[in-house]
Amino acid sequence: MPDTDALADLMRDSARIVAFTGAGISTESGIPDFRSPGGVWTRYDPREFTFDKYVGSAEVRANSWAMRKEFLGNTPAPNPAHLALAELDKAGRSLGVITQNIDGLHQLAGSTNVVEIHGTAREVMCIGAAPVAGTPDGCGFRADTAWALDLVAAGTADPRCPDCGGLVKSATVSFGQMLFPGIIEASTDLMEQADLVLAIGSSLQVFPAADLPVHAVRHGAQLAIINDEPTPLDSIARLVVTGRAGEVLPPTVRSALA
Numbered sequence: 001m002p003d004t005d006a007l008a009d010l011m012r013d014s015a016r017i018v019a020f021t022g023a024g025i026s027t028e029s030g031i032p033d034f035r036s037p038g039g040v041w042t043r044y045d046p047r048e049f050t051f052d053k054y055v056g057s058a059e060v061r062a063n064s065w066a067m068r069k070e071f072l073g074n075t076p077a078p079n080p081a082h083l084a085l086a087e088l089d090k091a092g093r094s095l096g097v098i099t100q101n102i103d104g105l106h107q108l109a110g111s112t113n114v115v116e117i118h119g120t121a122r123e124v125m126c127i128g129a130a131p132v133a134g135t136p137d138g139c140g141f142r143a144d145t146a147w148a149l150d151l152v153a154a155g156t157a158d159p160r161c162p163d164c165g166g167l168v169k170s171a172t173v174s175f176g177q178m179l180f181p182g183i184i185e186a187s188t189d190l191m192e193q194a195d196l197v198l199a200i201g202s203s204l205q206v207f208p209a210a211d212l213p214v215h216a217v218r219h220g221a222q223l224a225i226i227n228d229e230p231t232p233l234d235s236i237a238r239l240v241v242t243g244r245a246g247e248v249l250p251p252t253v254r255s256a257l258a
């Protein structure tokens with residue numbers, strides 16, 4: 001039985017909670033961790049899908065759309081963990097959610113201030129005709145991903161920006177792509193204002209995932225980690241709850257807000 005009482009106590013005493021979420025919060029919505037067995041990166045070679053290869057090859061772009069169709073084949077819905085965080089938000093106790101996920105489920109659940117470190121798979125964007133140095137250089141065009149997938153289904157293998165003719169790519173951060181401007185600043189701002197950081201379903205091993213909670217602790221926040229396996233930051237956490245987000249968060253949030 002996870003130690004949810006101690007976690008509820010921490011939440012009850014905190015007014016400025018920031019959640020930091022990774023793949024583990026979305027697996028219960030049926031979205032596999034891309035790196036887990038059976039995940040998409042065990043079936044596709046990530047080295048074939050870097051930003052530069054995408055820019056340089058119409059064939060890579062066509063394969064990428066086909067793969068994305070497979071990603072989005074099901075229509076995942078928020079699970080009780082996403083909904084519990086949205087409850088904290090509604091109660092005025094959350095400053096925001098910083099997520100490594102690209103599924104948009106926090107917004108669908110009702111969280112209002114969501115920083116998506118790796119962008120979103122729900123939209124596509126113009127990245128310009130020939131962007132360099134892993135940096136999109138588009139005209140600002142964005143559309144729902146369905147817009148591009150409909151074009152692909154109708155026979156356009158490599159959809160282009162209707163405004164400037166530039167390349168169109170999922171609004172995610174690909175391998176070899178720079179993070180979007182302002183993301184680190186928005187994340188560190190939230191971390192500096194937090195009095196409690198909930199690190200949920202993240203292995204806390206990849207930059208900048210590991211650094212953000214450390215930054216929060218340096219600025220005086222307490223850190224609680226909810227994950228189904230140990231993380232490198234367990235030693236600086238006030239509390240570590242071993243378990244699945246969908247089981248731990250709903251009763252804890254209910255108790256903290258009661």
Ligand SMILES: [Zn+2]
Binds near residue numbers: 126162163164
């Ligand atoms: Zn454009």
